[in-house]
Amino acid sequence: MPAINKLTIEGYKSIRALRDLELRNLNVLIGANGAGKSNFIGFFRMLAEMFSERLQMHVQLRGGPDALLYYGRKTTDRIVAEFEFDQSEVSEGEAAVQADRYRFELEPTTDHRLVFGQEIVWDNRWQHSQSRPITFGASHPESQLARHLDAGTANPATARFLQEIVHPLNRLRVYHFHDTSDSAKVKQIHATNDTLRLKEDGANLAAWLRMLRENHIASYRAIVAAIRLVAPFFDDFVYRASETADVQLEWTERRDPDTPLKAHALSDGTLRFICLCTLLLQPWELMPPVILLDEPELGLHPYAINVLADLLQRAAEHKQLIIATQSVELINCLSVEDLIVVDRRDNASEFRRLDPDEFKTWLGDYSLGELWKQNVLGGRPA
Numbered sequence: 001m002p003a004i005n006k007l008t009i010e011g012y013k014s015i016r017a018l019r020d021l022e023l024r025n026l027n028v029l030i031g032a033n034g035a036g037k038s039n040f041i042g043f044f045r046m047l048a049e050m051f052s053e054r055l056q057m058h059v060q061l062r063g064g065p066d067a068l069l070y071y072g073r074k075t076t077d078r079i080v081a082e083f084e085f086d087q088s089e090v091s092e093g094e095a096a097v098q099a100d101r102y103r104f105e106l107e108p109t110t111d112h113r114l115v116f117g118q119e120i121v122w123d124n125r126w127q128h129s130q131s132r133p134i135t136f137g138a139s140h141p142e143s144q145l146a147r148h149l150d151a152g153t154a155n156p157a158t159a160r161f162l163q164e165i166v167h168p169l170n171r172l173r174v175y176h177f178h179d180t181s182d183s184a185k186v187k188q189i190h191a192t193n194d195t196l197r198l199k200e201d202g203a204n205l206a207a208w209l210r211m212l213r214e215n216h217i218a219s220y221r222a223i224v225a226a227i228r229l230v231a232p233f234f235d236d237f238v239y240r241a242s243e244t245a246d247v248q249l250e251w252t253e254r255r256d257p258d259t260p261l262k263a264h265a266l267s268d269g270t271l272r273f274i275c276l277c278t279l280l281l282q283p284w285e286l287m288p289p290v291i292l293l294d295e296p297e298l299g300l301h302p303y304a305i306n307v308l309a310d311l312l313q314r315a316a317e318h319k320q321l322i323i324a325t326q327s328v329e330l331i332n333c334l335s336v337e338d339l340i341v342v343d344r345r346d347n348a349s350e351f352r353r354l355d356p357d358e359f360k361t362w363l364g365d366y367s368l369g370e371l372w373k374q375n376v377l378g379g380r381p382a
Contacts, residue, residue, distance in 0.1 A: 003168035003289045003320045011069055011076040012046075016348035020084075021340070026316035028334055029324040029351075030372060031342030031379040036349025037324035040342070041294045044166040044322070045174045051166075051316075053142040056113055063106035070348070078117060079106040084163065102145070102165050116140050123161045146170055154290070159329040168320075172290035175200050177275040178298055180268040186275065187263040189248045198282065202275040206249040209237055209278060216283050226277045226311065230304040231270050264326040269299035275306070280311040290320045309333030328369035336368065341379040352378075 014036040029037045046068070051245045059065060066072040069079060082103040100123060107117040120134040136144035146166055180186070185203035194204040195211040212220040220291040227234050238250035238260045249263040263271060276296055279287075296312075297305050309330055315321060325331070331339070336356040343350045354377065362371055371377050 003086065004083050005086055008080070008082040009040075009043055010080040012043050012079045012081075012345075013045070013068060013070065014344070014349040015039055016070050016076075016249075018349070018351055021351055022353060023320065023322070024337070025270075025320050026313065026334075026338045027320075027322045027340055027344050028326075029322070029330070030326075030331060030342045030377070032344070032381040033326075034377065035342040035344045036351075038294055039344050039349060040351070041174060041292050041322070041324050044292050046170060047081075047169065048172055048174060050143050051146055051170045053147070055143065059114050059287070060112075064112045065114050068114065068278055069108065073108045077107065078116070080104075083169070085168070100161070100165060102169070104143070108201050113141060116143070119144060119163055121145070130332075135343070167290045171288045172292065173200055173288040174292040174294070174301060175275075175279060176294060177202050177272045177296075180271050182264065186271065187249065189246045192247045194246060197286070197288075198279060202278075205275060205278060206237075206247045208282075209249075210239065210247060212278075212282065213239055216286075219281055219283050222281045223277045225275075226281060226307065227270075227274055229307055230273050230301070234270075235256055251343055267299075269301065269304065272296075273304050276308060277311065280315045282335075284318050287315070290322070292322045294324045295326060296323065297325060302329045305329040306333055329374060331372055332367045332369040334361070336363075339368075341377055343378055357358045 003203060004023050005017070005019045007023055009015045014034075027046040029040060031037050046055070046058055046062075049055055059068065062068055067306065080103075081354075082101060083104075085100045100121070102121045104119045105117040106114040109115055116136075117138055119138075121134045123134065138147060145162070148162065170342075177186070179201060185199075185201055186205050188203070190204050190207060192207050192210065194207045198204065198208050202380060206341060209220065209223070212223070224234075224236055231256070233253050235252040235254040235257045238252060240247075249265070250260045251263075252258070252260060266274070276293075279291070300308065305327055306329065310333075312321060313333075336354050336359050339354055341352050342353075359371065359376075364375075367375075368377075372379060
């Protein structure tokens, strides 16, 4: 089941009022430039910073509260979000009245911060006769949910409940592998022991691949095999058995497997595809429960996009993925049920899922990408 079942966002950037959007395991946002896809991804980036207790730094780096509120504080007085989670822990034959939920409100201050006007969770498990709200007060600058869990609680049932709420939100990751310039972190030397998790920009890619080769050889071989599908010249990554404090991404070509090459010798598209393969083919236990990607097709050949679509669908069998894309090739590999159409109407982003029954006749003659290009699905410039 998906980690997050439904989502409400109000007052964030171009998202004036998005209520009870259903989220499935694979969620692919399509829409015109400026429709609000990146703002949707950006909200989750803010959420990740919030759970790392870096919300105030995030707000200042993004231009302050007025840059995050829908048309500023003169129009919008707060950002509201609510998450509804799955019922995977409900016993067979039992039913919850409502799903577990987490809600917060962020309000601007006169010193240009965003503070919590409200932060609350509801425990609606079947064994409880009624909803049990757990509140964390107001006017605090950083989220108290994870901190409250770390401090411990006298009630084991409450502790387990909070852990289930924190898990998908605290471990969600927004990955962005677009930077492949000479100064990109993925090309630099980094610490060998930097293997707590694959970083959002691939900054520890070499160390992560080394760890997979040593501890998860099946996943490592799957990554190499997928790369060879798109880059037949690729042989393998260079593995230096000696223990060193630092490591750098090195690889070899099939025609000359004895000569190591650096990441700078890879094309931008190939390097991005390597990052995507590593993310989507790592062991399930290492993969975040919620993964977000903004335009992962950037710089990829159409064949590589087809392979990427297979990797996304495979990952969605076990994890929840939220993707924003402009790629017709990627859309052609998906189903109507996977799509969320984003349009900009009346100066606000609108999000809607499609009814597959409405497009059965169309899909007999056209591909999904062709229907998008012809504006049958929506999500095109008005």
